[in-house]
Amino acid sequence: MEEPRWLDEREDRAWRGYRRMRRLLDLELARELTQDAGLSEPDYDVLSDLSETPDQRLRLSELADRMLWSRSRLSHHLSRMQQRGLVTREECPADGRGSVVALTPAGRQAIEAAAPGHVAAVRRHLIDLLTPEEIEALGALTHRVVDHLAGDHRRRGRAEG
Amino acid sequence: MEEPRWLDEREDRAWRGYRRMRRLLDLELARELTQDAGLSEPDYDVLSDLSETPDQRLRLSELADRMLWSRSRLSHHLSRMQQRGLVTREECPADGRGSVVALTPAGRQAIEAAAPGHVAAVRRHLIDLLTPEEIEALGALTHRVVDHLAGDHRRRGRAEG
DNA sequence: GCAAGTTGGTTGACATGTCATCGACCGTAG
DNA sequence: CTACGGTCGATGACATGTCAACCAACTTGC
Known part of the structure; x- marks a missing residue:
């Protein structure tokens, strides 16, 4: 057990x-989305x-992969959305x-009704608060981290090791 | 209904x-934490x-506020942690x-055992992948967003409007 | 000192996510 | 063709988070 390099x-x-933003942004976007469109973020x-x-x-598997969801989660969630006719x-x-x-017609209608407000909220609470340089940096940095993690994640999908 | 400004x-x-990183980073950190220390991220x-x-x-209320958790969530979670003697x-x-x-002695021991590995994981999967400029930018940008959101959030704690 | 309103925390019902498991089906080696 | 191992998606049991209701204790105005 060696003394680790703590964060400076x-x-x-x-x-x-990052963690605070994550939490607050999530809460707020979810709140507005439910209120304005009756949808959760996963929906x-x-x-x-x-x-x-x-x-x-x-x-299903294609959608699950894109969303980085387990098949099980997707299956459960779709059952609920199916109940609601989406x-x-x-x-x-x-x-x-x-x-x-x-997508059902109702589903299409729901997303079309929800999208403008949701994008506006994303702008209001995040994007429009950043400088162009910050947006650029955020894009670069997140993609680097994602690439780093994505390998492990895909590999782990097949077998544990 | 006006055509919104979509994201460029x-x-x-x-x-x-951001959303992909959020998801993958969360999965990976939670996975390592459970495996190495038997703790969840909330723990x-x-x-x-x-x-x-x-x-x-x-x-309780002080801790809930710091963590941006509802009192109810904290109460439930503490009951579980209490069961485990933490x-x-x-x-x-x-x-x-x-x-x-x-904190119980067991709780203190658990966090002391978990911390080095967790910090190392945060470094490995995030911090050490960023340039000093990016770390600086990330700090600045997240805090700006948090400040923007924190007002609404605190205000909403008291009364709905 | 007490009635009315507020706050701190708990609780139960419910929504959501995870994990292990299952049956059905696919592909391939023999 | 058939047996075998792997993949697809569904399911049930369980862990976790949310919401609304609740009790008890505090505070304030009279």
């Missing part, structure tokens, strides 16, 4: 700031990903095991 | 990167806040309604 003052400030993400897809439909499940023609999620 | 390419890159945060306090103890509840001498959480 600037590092600590960045780390604590929004599912609908958003589906609506950006050419045919408004995706294989999405439907269809059989997958290409693979008898699989299924396909599709 | 750089803004979108920053926003998506770690509670123990960490308590251990940084002079007397190793805090009023903390205890004590009566508050100054206010008969209140109570005080205190």
Whole structure:
């Protein structure tokens, strides 16, 4: 057990700031989204990903991978969204095991109604508070971290080790 | 309903990167923490806040405010941690309604055992991947966003409006 | 000193996420 | 063709977080 390199003052400030921002931003965006559109953030993400897809439909596993969700979580969540009439499940023609999620008209309507307000909130509480340089830096830095982590994560999807 | 200002390419890159990083970093840090120390991130945060306090103890409401948790969440979580012997509840001498959480020896031992590995993981997956300029920028930007959000959040604690 | 309103914390019901497991189906080696 | 191992998605049990209701104790105005 060697004495670790603790975070120095600037590092600590960045780390604590990140975690605090994370929490507050999440709370606020979720709050506005529920209030204005009756959707949770996970709902929004599912609908958003589906609506950006050419045919408004995706294989479950494909959607799960894009969202970095477990298949189980997605399955549970889709069941709830299906109850509310936002999405439907269809059989997958290409693979008898699989299924396909599709946006319903109500789902499409929900995301179209929610999107402008949500983007505005993201601007108001984050993007518009940053300088162009900061936006650039944030893009660069997050993508570097993601690339670093993504390898492990994908690898871990297959087997533990 | 006016057409909103959608995110441009750089803004979108920053926003998506942030959310992806958020998710992956969280998964990885939580995974290592559980594996190496048998603690969840919320456990770690509670123990960490308590251990940084002079007397190793805090009023529930004080701790909840620091962590940006609801009182209810904290109460539930402390019950679970109490079960595991990491903390205890004590009566508050100054206010008969209140109570005080205190670190147990086991709790102190747990956080001391967990901290070096956790800090190392934070370095490995985030801090050490950034340039000094980026760390500086991240600190500045997150604190600006937090300040912007903190007002609303505190205000909302009292009354809805 | 007491009635009314506020605050601190707990609780129970419920929503959500995780983990382990399962059945069905796929692909491939024999 | 068939047996085998791996993948797809669903499910049930459980951990965690949220929300609303609650009790008890504090505070304030009279």
